[in-house]
Amino acid sequence: MSWDRLGEAAGLSPAAAKARWQGSDEEIAARHEAGRKRSARPSAKPTDLPGLSVAEAAEKLGVSVQAIYLRVSRGQLEAQTVELPDGRRYKRVFPSD
Known part of the structure; x- marks a missing residue:
């Protein structure tokens, strides 16, 4: 299946579908885990920094x-x-x- 058709079926652009599903299962799992780690980081800027x-x-x-x-x-x-x-x-x- 082409990335165009896969993206259309998933409601994504072809580039987004490729970014999400390209690679082996291990590579996809590693990208998802990295995303979870980034989203778990605190988003608020600390207020107790010097200067x-x-x-x-x-x-x-x-x-x-x-x-x-x-x-x-x-x-x-x-x-x-x-x-x-x-x-x-x-x-x-x-x-x-």
């Missing part, structure tokens, strides 16, 4: 988010990437007052 988020720093300084990244790359602002135990990473900015 400011890039968006918060931009608002505080009255500039765009892109301007914050530019200032960090030029060394005009201190920033760190904080990695949580679950693998999530956040850029934190430490503007001098």
Whole structure:
């Protein structure tokens, strides 16, 4: 059966049908398990991180988010990437007052 026909029967696009059902049973099971692991991760951003988020720093300084990244790359602002135990990473900015 073609991916077009399979997708049509399942109510999916051919690309979505191929992504869902292509490969061996073990490969399909591994993709589904990886999806379950991703969906089990906390989705809320932690509020107890040091410094400011890039968006918060931009608002505080009255500039765009892109301007914050530019200032960090030029060394005009201190920033760190904080990695949580679950693998999530956040850029934190430490503007001098």
